[in-house]
Structure formats: C-alpha cells, structure tokens
Amino acid sequence: MRVRIQNSNIKGSITPPSSKSMMQRALAAAALAKGESTILNPCRCDDATAATGIVQKMGAQVIQDETAIRVCRNEEKSPEQVIVGESGLSLRMFSPILALNPEPVQINGRGSILKRPVHNILEGLEALGIECKNPGKGLLPIQLEGGYKNNTAVINGALGSQFLTGLLMALPCRKEDTTLEVTNLKSIPYINMTIDLLKDFGIEINHDNYKTFTIKGNQQYKATDYTVEADWSSAAPLLVAGALKGKVTLEHLNPYSYQADIAILDALKKCGTSLHWNGNSLTVEKKGLNAFEFDATHCPDLFPPLVALAVHCNGDTRIKGVHRLEHKESNRGIVLQKEFGKLAVPIRIEGDEMVIPGGRLKGGITNSNNDHRIAMALAVAGLNSKQAVEIGDHDCVAKSYPDFFKDLRKIGGGVAEFYFKSQFV
Known part of the structure; x- marks a missing residue:
C-alpha cells in the first residue's frame, strides 16, 4: 500500500487524536487501582491496543x-507472558510493573520493537534486585x-x-520506601x-530536581475518572x-x-508562523518561513515534523538532539537523512546536530521505513513540493494516528492511495 501527496493548499479544522502516551499511563494506573476507573476521550491506536x-x-x-473505557481490577493475575506489540512505552513502563509479582513473566514484542535494546531495563531492574534473564542477548x-x-x-x-515512568508507577506498590538516584535524565x-497523572490516582512522588x-511504599492507587488530552x-x-x-x-x-511535544509551538514561533489561541482551539497560518535553531533533546519525536x-x-535550520533518534521505530536520524535525500534535500548530521538546508522539494519516491512519524513528516513536506x-x-501511521491521511485529506491535502509502485520521477 502506497500514498501519493500532491502540492495542496490547506484550510479547515481538525481535532487531533488523544495522546497515546497519556492513554497508556492511564491504563496502567487504572489496572493498579482497586475499583473501577473510567478513561474518557480514549486513544484508539495500535500502541493503546x-x-x-x-x-x-x-x-x-x-x-x-x-466515548470511554472502563477498567476494573477484579483480581490480580500472574501472566506467564505478555506481548507489548511495537510499543516502546509499553515495554519500558510495564516491565517494572510486571516485576512487582515474584512469579516469572516473559515479555516479548513484534516488529520494530525486536530491534530495540533492553539493556537499560535489565540494568535498572537488576539494581533493584529483580532476577532478569535475557535469551535475546540485549534484545x-x-x-x-x-x-x-x-x-x-x-x-x-x-x-x-x-523506564523511569514505569518505576515511578510500580514502586509505590511495594511495602518498603525506595530511593532512586537518576543520572543523565x-x-x-x-x-x-507521569507525576501529574499519578496524583490523579492518589499517588505521591517526591524528587530533588x-x-x-x-x-513512599504502601501507597494505594485510587480508582478515578481520567480524561486523556x-x-x-x-x-x-x-x-x-x-x-x-x-x-x-486544531481543536x-x-x-x-x-x-x-507542545514545544512545537516554540519552533513555529521561531520560524515566523502566525499562532492564535481561542480557548482550547489553536489556529496556525502561513506567514514567514525563516530558518531556526531548536533543541529537541527532551522532545525527540518532534524531529520528523521539524x-x-x-x-x-x-x-x-539546526536541530539539536540527534543522539535521541537511534532507538525509535527506525534509526530516525539516518532515515530522515536518507528519505529527504530522495527529495533532493541534503541533510547533514554534525555531531549531535542535524542541519537542514531550506529550499523547495522536487518530489520523488520515498518509504516510511515502517515509522509512523516519518510517514507523517514526508506527507506534510509533500504538500509544498514541486x-x-x-x-x-x-499505513504504519496506525501506531499512533490511524486517521492521519483521512484528516489530511479533510483539510485539503491531495492524498491518493494505491496498491502499486508508480513510475513517476
């Protein structure tokens, strides 16, 4: 399955999907709470599934x-195996939670997650006394x-x-207090x-910068109604x-x-875009398009749209934080360089910075590399291509935003899907 994006003018209103990051955290917290929790405005995507x-x-x-998902913990089970799909957050967050039970549990996944290293999970859990086995030798x-x-x-x-999110969710369920010294966060x-969500479920976390x-141990998760942004x-x-x-x-x-990723607003302001808030609605309008400098170290998922x-x-334009891109659904730094290179954009990687020369795309044939954020970035770039x-x-966008191309078409994007490789250059 392939999609072709034509040069298009954009106009309209869209409500983005719910946050899969918040959704997965809410599901985990609700599963740890006694009683029934209701998750409102739930996210419907592969990672949430x-x-x-x-x-x-x-x-x-x-x-x-x-409109909602109800989660009720009727009983505690000791699963022998869980599958995290392709979700990096589910892997790293649920590992510490599943480790609360002393019974053996195997954690596996599929697709791109099988290529992501797990040594930081193993090292962290072993430091807290968990017995870890890794037949995958680092995977x-x-x-x-x-x-x-x-x-x-x-x-x-x-x-x-x-992984730290998973520990912060799991450790309040221990009898003992726990102290974590965190380096290079x-x-x-x-x-x-995570800390804000935990408060909604009755859990307190203290930290020093x-x-x-x-x-604190012996904390009890409280069932609640939680709305996903x-x-x-x-x-x-x-x-x-x-x-x-x-x-x-965007509504x-x-x-x-x-x-x-609300930090995208800082980048848009830097390049000269017009932004206007009306309550919870944000209107973005084309104005200036000037090169900018941006540090994406703490928001690496913004690299593709940036x-x-x-x-x-x-x-x-110079974007800092390239070292955060290696262990995503793809090696995003290399993939961005490769795929935009096919569109005649010579992206350079200089140490921890990505340098993107401005200009006009020429069009061409690309591939998402099964990375949802790469697919969306290429599509948006194509709206202004010659x-x-x-x-x-x-179709990998189903991981986070199944209706992305439908919504892009709704606001005027020239989107055509087909089942064969075209011959255009």
Whole structure:
C-alpha cells in the first residue's frame, strides 16, 4: 500500500487524536487501582491496543464504548507472558510493573520493537534486585522474576524517561520506601506528565530536581475518572501543514499541557508562523518561513515534523538532539537523512546536530521505513513540493494516528492511495 501527496493548499479544522502516551499511563494506573476507573476521550491506536492487552493479562476487566473505557481490577493475575506489540512505552513502563509479582513473566514484542535494546531495563531492574534473564542477548524477549529486594538504585536516564515512568508507577506498590538516584535524565516533560497523572490516582512522588526520587511504599492507587488530552505529538505535523500551506485550526488542545511535544509551538514561533489561541482551539497560518535553531533533546519525536518544516524555510535550520533518534521505530536520524535525500534535500548530521538546508522539494519516491512519524513528516513536506511525493508503507501511521491521511485529506491535502509502485520521477 502506497500514498501519493500532491502540492495542496490547506484550510479547515481538525481535532487531533488523544495522546497515546497519556492513554497508556492511564491504563496502567487504572489496572493498579482497586475499583473501577473510567478513561474518557480514549486513544484508539495500535500502541493503546497493546497496553490494553497487557492490563487484561494482569487481571483487569476492560469494557470499551465509543466515548470511554472502563477498567476494573477484579483480581490480580500472574501472566506467564505478555506481548507489548511495537510499543516502546509499553515495554519500558510495564516491565517494572510486571516485576512487582515474584512469579516469572516473559515479555516479548513484534516488529520494530525486536530491534530495540533492553539493556537499560535489565540494568535498572537488576539494581533493584529483580532476577532478569535475557535469551535475546540485549534484545527481546526478557524474563523477570523474584520481585524487588533492594531499596536504592542508580538509574541511567540517558535513553529516555519511559523506564523511569514505569518505576515511578510500580514502586509505590511495594511495602518498603525506595530511593532512586537518576543520572543523565532525558525527556523530563514526560516525567512531569507521569507525576501529574499519578496524583490523579492518589499517588505521591517526591524528587530533588529530577536527580533523586523518593517513592513512599504502601501507597494505594485510587480508582478515578481520567480524561486523556488531545495529542501534541499528532498535532505537530498538522500544525506544520498549516504553517507551510495555508491555515488550519486544531481543536481541544491543552495550552498548558505537560506533553513534551507542545514545544512545537516554540519552533513555529521561531520560524515566523502566525499562532492564535481561542480557548482550547489553536489556529496556525502561513506567514514567514525563516530558518531556526531548536533543541529537541527532551522532545525527540518532534524531529520528523521539524524537518518537514525546515526544508521549506529560508536558510539552514539546526536541530539539536540527534543522539535521541537511534532507538525509535527506525534509526530516525539516518532515515530522515536518507528519505529527504530522495527529495533532493541534503541533510547533514554534525555531531549531535542535524542541519537542514531550506529550499523547495522536487518530489520523488520515498518509504516510511515502517515509522509512523516519518510517514507523517514526508506527507506534510509533500504538500509544498514541486512534484508529488510518494510514500511506501504509509499505513504504519496506525501506531499512533490511524486517521492521519483521512484528516489530511479533510483539510485539503491531495492524498491518493494505491496498491502499486508508480513510475513517476
């Protein structure tokens, strides 16, 4: 399956999907709470489906309807195996939660997740006394057993915040207090998101400038009603589309969100885009397109839409944080360089910075590399290309935003899907 994007003018209004990051956290918290929790405005994507399957394996009953998901923990189960799909967050977050039970559990996945390293998970859990087995020798599957035995540990946060999120969710369920010394923490906004969500479920986390986390034991998760925000990660490519080719309004966004990718607004302001808030509605309109400098170390998922923006700006744009891109659905730094190179954009990687020369795309045949954010970035860039941009394996957007191409078409994007490889150049 392939898609072709034609040069198009954009105008209209869209409500982005719900945040899959918040959705997965809410499912985990609800599964740890006694009683019934209701998750409103739930996210419907592949990663959310994977997380739902895990909490069901843990013993939670999940009832879904059009507007909400009810999660009720009737009993605790000790699953022998769980499958995380292709979800990096589910892998790193649920591993510490599943390790609460001393019975052996094997964790596996499928697709791109099988290529992602697990050494940081194993090192962190072993430091807390979990017995870990890794027949995959650095990759999935892993097996955890024995329960937590140690009350202090040093955790390396260099690869991101997701594993620490799992620890912050799991450790309040221990009898003992736990102290974590965290080094090189990245994606701090996501830790703020986790702590804020935990408060809604009755859990308190204390920290000293994100370096020392003190987690009181014997805390009880409280069932609650929780509303999932619209997703800033999914909003980002749509905002870039408006900045490049017209005017778009995104509804139901939280202007005070803890989501890291709200930082897309800083980049849009830097390049000269017009932004206007009206309550929770944000309108973006094409104005100036000037090169900019941006640090994406704590919001690496913004790299693809920022590249789609930068290739149309005047001058060279520099984005910092390339080291955060290696262990995503693809090696995003290399893939962005390769795929935009097919569109005649000579992206350079200089140390930890990506340098994107501005200009006009020439069009061409590309591939998503089964990375949902690459697919969306190529599509948005194609809206302002001289010739059409063709994207292979574009259906990978189901991982986070199944209706992306439908919504892009709704606001005027020239989107044509077909089942064969065209011959245009």
